[in-house]
Amino acid sequence: xxxxxxxxxxxxxxxxxIFGLLATLLPAFGYxxxxxxxxxxxxxxxTLLAQQGLWxxxxxxxxxxxxxxxxxxxxxxxxxxxxxxxxxxxxVQHLVSPLLSIPHAAAAFGFAFMIAPxxxxxxxVSPELTGLTRPPDVQILNDPWGFAMMAGLVIKEVPFLFLVxxxxxxxxxxxxxxxxxxxxxxxxxxxxxxxxxPPLYRQMRLAVFAVIAYASxxxxxxxxxxxxxPAPLAVRLVDWMNDPDLTRRFMASAGAVLQFxxxxxxxxxxxxxxxxxxxxxxxxxxxxxxxxxxRAARLAAGSAMMLTAGLVLAGLxxxxxxxxxGYWAFPDAxxxxxxMKTWSRHLDAVGAPLAVTVEIALAATLIxxxxxxxxxxxxTRLGRGGGSRALGILYLPLLVPQPAFLFGLQMLFxxxxxxxxxxxxxxxxxxxVLPYVFLSLSDxxxxxxxxxxKLAASLGAPVNRIFWRIRLPMLLRAVLAAAxxxxxxxxxxxxxxxxxxxxxxxxxxxxxxxxxxxGDRRVIGVYAFLQMALPFAGFLVATLVPxxxxxxxxxxxxx
Amino acid sequence: xxxxxxxxxxxxxxxxxxxxxxxxxxxRRLIDLDTCIGPGEVLTVMGPSGxxxxxxxxxxxxxxxPAFDASGNITLGGRKITELPAEARKVGLLFQDALLFxxxxxxxxxAFALPHDPMMNAALRKARIEEALAEAGLSGMADRxxxxxxxxxxxxxxxxxxxxxxxxALLLDEPFSKLDSELRQQIRDFVFAEAKSRQLPVLLVTxxxxxxxxxxxxxxxxxx
Numbered sequence: 048x049x050x051x052x053x054x055x056x057x058x059x060x061x062x063x064x065i066f067g068l069l070a071t072l073l074p075a076f077g078y079x080x081x082x083x084x085x086x087x088x089x090x091x092x093x094t095l096l097a098q099q100g101l102w103x104x105x106x107x108x109x110x111x112x113x114x115x116x117x118x119x120x121x122x123x124x125x126x127x128x129x130x131x132x133x134x135x136x137x138x139v140q141h142l143v144s145p146l147l148s149i150p151h152a153a154a155a156f157g158f159a160f161m162i163a164p165x166x167x168x169x170x171x172v173s174p175e176l177t178g179l180t181r182p183p184d185v186q187i188l189n190d191p192w193g194f195a196m197m198a199g200l201v202i203k204e205v206p207f208l209f210l211v212x213x214x215x216x217x218x219x220x221x222x223x224x225x226x227x228x229x230x231x232x233x234x235x236x237x238x239x240x241x242x243x244x245p246p247l248y249r250q251m252r253l254a255v256f257a258v259i260a261y262a263s264x265x266x267x268x269x270x271x272x273x274x275x276x277p278a279p280l281a282v283r284l285v286d287w288m289n290d291p292d293l294t295r296r297f298m299a300s301a302g303a304v305l306q307f308x309x310x311x312x313x314x315x316x317x318x319x320x321x322x323x324x325x326x327x328x329x330x331x332x333x334x335x336x337x338x339x340x341x342r343a344a345r346l347a348a349g350s351a352m353m354l355t356a357g358l359v360l361a362g363l364x365x366x367x368x369x370x371x372x373g374y375w376a377f378p379d380a381x382x383x384x385x386x387m388k389t390w391s392r393h394l395d396a397v398g399a400p401l402a403v404t405v406e407i408a409l410a411a412t413l414i415x416x417x418x419x420x421x422x423x424x425x426x427t428r429l430g431r432g433g434g435s436r437a438l439g440i441l442y443l444p445l446l447v448p449q450p451a452f453l454f455g456l457q458m459l460f461x462x463x464x465x466x467x468x469x470x471x472x473x474x475x476x477x478x479x480v481l482p483y484v485f486l487s488l489s490d491x492x493x494x495x496x497x498x499x500x501k502l503a504a505s506l507g508a509p510v511n512r513i514f515w516r517i518r519l520p521m522l523l524r525a526v527l528a529a530a531x532x533x534x535x536x537x538x539x540x541x542x543x544x545x546x547x548x549x550x551x552x553x554x555x556x557x558x559x560x561x562x563x564x565x566g567d568r569r570v571i572g573v574y575a576f577l578q579m580a581l582p583f584a585g586f587l588v589a590t591l592v593p594x595x596x597x598x599x600x601x602x603x604x605x606x
Numbered sequence: 607x608x609x610x611x612x613x614x615x616x617x618x619x620x621x622x623x624x625x626x627x628x629x630x631x632x633x634r635r636l637i638d639l640d641t642c643i644g645p646g647e648v649l650t651v652m653g654p655s656g657x658x659x660x661x662x663x664x665x666x667x668x669x670x671x672p673a674f675d676a677s678g679n680i681t682l683g684g685r686k687i688t689e690l691p692a693e694a695r696k697v698g699l700l701f702q703d704a705l706l707f708x709x710x711x712x713x714x715x716x717a718f719a720l721p722h723d724p725m726m727n728a729a730l731r732k733a734r735i736e737e738a739l740a741e742a743g744l745s746g747m748a749d750r751x752x753x754x755x756x757x758x759x760x761x762x763x764x765x766x767x768x769x770x771x772x773x774x775a776l777l778l779d780e781p782f783s784k785l786d787s788e789l790r791q792q793i794r795d796f797v798f799a800e801a802k803s804r805q806l807p808v809l810l811v812t813x814x815x816x817x818x819x820x821x822x823x824x825x826x827x828x829x830x
Contacts, residue, residue, distance in 0.1 A: 496705070499705055501667065501669050501699065502699055504691075505695070505771075505773075506693075506698075506719045507693050516718065521708065523709075597709055600753065
């Protein structure tokens, strides 16, 4: 059984992606017999390119993903350079880490509620500073350039890159190197960036690529914050895919191929930027300048990080307030009355998507945890570590733009008659849940002192007993933490649920995003609040269970 | 109690013998050993770190990293153990650290080691564990959290845990090096006395000449 675990993991990850991509290609070139497409043609690309504003849509997607990634990475890198190994850093870390588990859509709604013309920031400063008693007539959300969307993506990508960099940091021996640089008279930030920056970046490159791929094809955040006329490419693709006129699926598939090429182009541009950055860093390092006066830059980096984290947290707070708000006139910072009406009115409606969300997330997480444990246990028994090749496969689902393979997968499932099946939705969630579960569990698993297992074996315990009685309980905390992350990832999935679920499995995320255009803040507040509360509930369980089980075991507190 | 356990292992026990055992890493010969350790005897292997003395223990216990090339046979009481899986070799291991399983109570750690025996009900097993604790001077501590024990107490629990599994030989991997000097003497005497009373062959790996002197047996020096 265990022997086939890695094969199973690879099949679960790459199968849907490879078959999905192939199945996207065929209709893009005209072949889809069920819709009457029997011969190969490139005509659908012609139709695609003739769509109004298509290049504009593609340009928005391309610029948005590059700017988002650049800003997020610069912000995180600058913050680490300015503050790592300080008490302030530790505090910010506790603030930022939980933000990772919040679904993109919930964070985007919170952000929208903050920055909108009638949003909370404007309410805070009005009418005292602005003199406004009515919301200003300016377009902040859904601006044609996509700035609101980029900002909404940045505040969610920053926690992700923050945690990735945090995990990579010990491998570049920060303290020793920083001491050398400081000893030579380099400023704190310059010393960090010039000495640790390049190796640190190399460690987290795949994660950065994942951010680019995600931002280049994001749908839910774009629907909430992005431009509408024209919308970013991925949003328009999904529109065509869901069009009642089924023949539009040919064009949608052609568009998915374009999306794939666009993401590839973005990655290529990024590779060029990497080169450029490398040369600049070398020049700077060779110039011998010390940049020892970096107080202002440090304060700026610290403030920017606080601002991003603060925006997300405050946004979530405002979501909660809206869901309980009675009458709330414009310049007031708080509602003039509070009510349970919104909750009681929508409690029935919200029950079904809540249950579906939990069922899908639990099923996908359970499978992901079992497969991951099987792979890691096999690796331990064979006594070899996972190579970098395995890591590449884990990142595959995060590097391929979602529409490019989900469109084809949906058509494959339709042809097979399984589209809209519960387990089909679980399987496609698994494609995204499994990498996160694996990535978060493999490090603590491999870090466990292997002498415990040796000792148990020398006491006569067979391998299975060692797994169940020693390794699993000792790593229970890490297993549950990885499960909580997988649970959160599943809750946040929008496009896979929408396309593969065929509308039969409404989740909190699909429902919340569906409410975006309606703009009823109270109802959005209810859905988005639940959407962010659910991952927190997962983490709470993951923390409480081991704490209760091992309440009387001091040795289990740290590990 | 120790007498009873001693008789038991003496019945199944015997010498730990190395037949032309050679271990090499990247063509560099680390170990070349052809000798027997008799029941109750201690063989000390000394040398600086990296000389391969731990790889010898790993080979006996069944954990040698595949990067090493090892040849030769090891027999324990006439039984060839080299091809057996680690859990079937009946060699007890003690490391530098006590490595008590942190998620189990002290009694749980000992129960994990005590082999399943259809003739023994839960009460008997519990009594057996309590006896072992008493022997280590730790009466009534079965329900304690191992993390709350002192270093010396942890070492003694670790030894009792190994002995409860009825090993036919003991492998000691610098087991005293992390204890402070007064405690070290005390634990050392306790370990050697228990091994002697059970007539177990003992392979001790150390870089501390005082350990070798206290063991009182033959000493093999590895230069590395």
